[in-house]
Amino acid sequence: MRKRASARPRRRWRRRLVAGLLIALCFVVAGAGGTLAYFFPAIVTAFQVTGHTIDRSKESAAPSESAHAAASVAPAPSPTSAAPGQPFTVLLLGSDNDEKFAPGQVLTQSMILCRINPATKQVVMLSLSRDMYVPLSTGGTDKIDKAYLYGGASAAVTTVENDFDVHVDHYAWIGLLGLVNLIDKVGGIDVVATNPVLDDFYPADISGTNPYDYERVAVLPGPQHMNGIQALEYVRSRHGDLRSDYGRSQRQQEVLLALRAKAKLLGLSDLPDIANAMANDFNTDMSISQVASLLPLASNITLGNVQQIILLPPYTEAAQVGSQDVLIANWNLILPLVHQYFPAQ
Amino acid sequence: MRRFVTVLVLLALMGAFAFGVNRFLASRRTVISATVQAPTKSKPKFALPGVMIVAQDGQLYRLQDGEFTSLDLPTDGQWMQPAAVPGQHAVVAVERFAAYSEVFLVSDSGTLLGQLSHNKTGSSTIQYNHWMFWPRVAQDGHTVLVSYDAPKSIDSYEIDFAIWKGDLSSSLVQEQLSDPNGYTGGDTQAQPLPDGSFIYAKYTINNEALLSQIALQKGAHDDPALLTSTDDDCGQPALSPDGTQLAMICIGGTSGQSSRLEVASFNGTALGTPRVLVQDCLCSSPAWAPDGSGLVYYNTADATGHFELWWLAGAATAAPKPTKLVTTSDDFDATSAPAWTAS
Numbered sequence: 233m234r235k236r237a238s239a240r241p242r243r244r245w246r247r248r249l250v251a252g253l254l255i256a257l258c259f260v261v262a263g264a265g266g267t268l269a270y271f272f273p274a275i276v277t278a279f280q281v282t283g284h285t286i287d288r289s290k291e292s293a294a295p296s297e298s299a300h301a302a303a304s305v306a307p308a309p310s311p312t313s314a315a316p317g318q319p320f321t322v323l324l325l326g327s328d329n330d331e332k333f334a335p336g337q338v339l340t341q342s343m344i345l346c347r348i349n350p351a352t353k354q355v356v357m358l359s360l361s362r363d364m365y366v367p368l369s370t371g372g373t374d375k376i377d378k379a380y381l382y383g384g385a386s387a388a389v390t391t392v393e394n395d396f397d398v399h400v401d402h403y404a405w406i407g408l409l410g411l412v413n414l415i416d417k418v419g420g421i422d423v424v425a426t427n428p429v430l431d432d433f434y435p436a437d438i439s440g441t442n443p444y445d446y447e448r449v450a451v452l453p454g455p456q457h458m459n460g461i462q463a464l465e466y467v468r469s470r471h472g473d474l475r476s477d478y479g480r481s482q483r484q485q486e487v488l489l490a491l492r493a494k495a496k497l498l499g500l501s502d503l504p505d506i507a508n509a510m511a512n513d514f515n516t517d518m519s520i521s522q523v524a525s526l527l528p529l530a531s532n533i534t535l536g537n538v539q540q541i542i543l544l545p546p547y548t549e550a551a552q553v554g555s556q557d558v559l560i561a562n563w564n565l566i567l568p569l570v571h572q573y574f575p576a577q
Numbered sequence: 578m579r580r581f582v583t584v585l586v587l588l589a590l591m592g593a594f595a596f597g598v599n600r601f602l603a604s605r606r607t608v609i610s611a612t613v614q615a616p617t618k619s620k621p622k623f624a625l626p627g628v629m630i631v632a633q634d635g636q637l638y639r640l641q642d643g644e645f646t647s648l649d650l651p652t653d654g655q656w657m658q659p660a661a662v663p664g665q666h667a668v669v670a671v672e673r674f675a676a677y678s679e680v681f682l683v684s685d686s687g688t689l690l691g692q693l694s695h696n697k698t699g700s701s702t703i704q705y706n707h708w709m710f711w712p713r714v715a716q717d718g719h720t721v722l723v724s725y726d727a728p729k730s731i732d733s734y735e736i737d738f739a740i741w742k743g744d745l746s747s748s749l750v751q752e753q754l755s756d757p758n759g760y761t762g763g764d765t766q767a768q769p770l771p772d773g774s775f776i777y778a779k780y781t782i783n784n785e786a787l788l789s790q791i792a793l794q795k796g797a798h799d800d801p802a803l804l805t806s807t808d809d810d811c812g813q814p815a816l817s818p819d820g821t822q823l824a825m826i827c828i829g830g831t832s833g834q835s836s837r838l839e840v841a842s843f844n845g846t847a848l849g850t851p852r853v854l855v856q857d858c859l860c861s862s863p864a865w866a867p868d869g870s871g872l873v874y875y876n877t878a879d880a881t882g883h884f885e886l887w888w889l890a891g892a893a894t895a896a897p898k899p900t901k902l903v904t905t906s907d908d909f910d911a912t913s914a915p916a917w918t919a920s
Contacts, residue, residue, distance in 0.1 A: 259590075262594045267598055270599045426833065431736070432704040433734060448704070448706060453762065454826060497880055542785075544785040
């Protein structure tokens with residue numbers, strides 16, 4: 233009888249403990265639900281835009297012999313991806329993707345090959361001019377910006393790999409509106425505009441109703457704050473610059489570095505906004521975890537550790553092929569440069 | 578029944594907690610909004626002497642006795658680049674539209690006194706429009722220098738600023754003074770000197786890089802004397818009131834993502850050795866105090882990138898004072914130097 237009396241409070245205590253644990257669990261689940269609801273749009277977008285695969289099957293079919301005929305080249309690097317923590321190469325692609333173009337059928341106005349060394353926090357940015365006349369992995373020879381048009385990211389990557397004798401670990405593609413939205417979402421960027429950028433024939437494909445119209449652009453020189461549209465005008469205009477695509481390549485690198493500075497301010501809570509901004513205008517073959525690991529890396533890289541390279545003359549020379557103004561690559565100079573800054577692993 | 582109510586209360590609390598977590602995460606988003614408050618919503622940290630007209634978010638503001646007042650100009654365009662008119666309580670200022678810009682005479686209390694340019698075309702061919710920026714009025718109170726995107730052809734991609742001379746009482750583009758280097762952006766930010774010569778920033782291409790040099794030119798179409806090297810890549814010249822010191826913004830030797838504020842002595846024909854007053858900054862648009870005791874300029878105050886007003890006392894001396902932040906939350910137009918007068 234006494235035994236039963238002492239067991240009752242113990243059972244009650246146990247019941248209260250279980251109830252308390254259950255209530256705590258309920259709140260953990262509720263908190264997780266609230267967190268999931270917050271990040272759900274970002275998670276969905278992340279799954280949509282990351283993890284695209286590159287088809288390298290055309291790599292061997294590329295007409296690389298003509299590109300490298302004059303240059304003595306090292307054996308093609310192994311197509312294995314870099315191990316975590318090891319230097320890796322990303323091909324950044326930027327396209328006009330307004331309504332002038334069918335979805336996915338776009339040129340890449342911007343092609344920047346980046347080598348990122350996570351250990352030393354050093355970055356090399358090599359701008360590949362859109363007008364470079366090179367063998368394409370899809371067959372034939374044409375401007376390098378058409379590789380993406382003919383075969384998407386796979387063709388762009390394999391063309392760069394074949395012609396520049398470099399292994400590309402990953403690619404990331406962004407469209408016009410994606411860049412504009414991204415810059416606006418981070419509150420604009422601070423850029424030191426190197427010169428007045430004047431263009432009376434700038435495509436009015438974002439602001440106007442007719443994508444074939446023109447608008448006038450005037451970006452004033454000096455340090456200034458730019459919103460997404462202003463930054464796009466700065467990186468996209470090329471008519472008023474004697475250096476044409478060289479100047480544009482330089483400005484594209486400036487804006488990328490300015491974006492990096494703003495990335496330092498972002499945190500995990502900003503991901504849904506960023507994902508929403510870029511949802512339809514960004515894709516990459518990197519996994520979500522790889523993209524996530526890049527964010528802190530970007531904020532730790534100092535400007536002094538960024539090497540910017542543009543293939544000016546004598547690396548390239550202006551020429552005319554048919555009715556096209558193109559740049560002819562001097563592979564004897566380019567390949568040693570690429571091997572120096574993008575060594576095989 | 579009691580259990581049912583308990584479960585209901587628990588569910589409600591769980592829902593509230595989930596909502597709270599969700600909103601807490603949302604509140605942790607980085608506040609780096611592009612829009613900032615008007616300068617009239619805050620006060621400078623200390624008062625500067627005289628009257629200063631500054632541009633922010635397309636509107637002009639007067640800073641006097643430590644208070645900002647909006648000039649409340651019509652908001653059909655973006656107001657920028659005010660410049661003092663000697664002998665008048667007025668400024669010339671640019672109103673920028675999508676395809677052209679106009680220069681107006683505006684009283685320092687915000688009355689529009691007149692439109693000085695007519696750069697808008699009536700044609701549907703947008704290339705007939707013109708840009709006009711950086712108006713500066715000479716000490717005589719009526720001669721005006723501007724950067725104007727002419728001559729140009731609508732059949733050519735070439736479009737560059739040239740320095741033009743005009744008059745407040747008639748046309749601003751009476752005579753083309755400078756001959757810009759083609760496809761560089763041209764000649765900008767002219768400063769008239771008392772003897773009729775002028776200092777400006779001239780863009781040039783050197784080794785495939787577009788760089789700026791401070792140029793001094795005597796008369797129309799004369800060859801300019803280049804006062805700085807392309808390596809220094811200097812622009813935005815601002816001459817002190819006594820004409821003996823030149824402040825400028827240089828980006829040569831930086832990563833291209835920063836600038837430095839330099840001051841050099843000026844004897845009318847050449848610059849002395851420049852002194853770097855602020856480096857590794859986003860310094861822009863220096864303007865001297867009316868008594869030459871120092872200068873103001875724009876620079877970011879923190880990583881969010883808003884351009885604030887900074888004061889540097891003794892900028893003309895060998896031992897300038899430390900820089901002082903004047904405003905903290907205003908985000909001024911960094912391409913528009915303040916117009917600063919004694920009264």
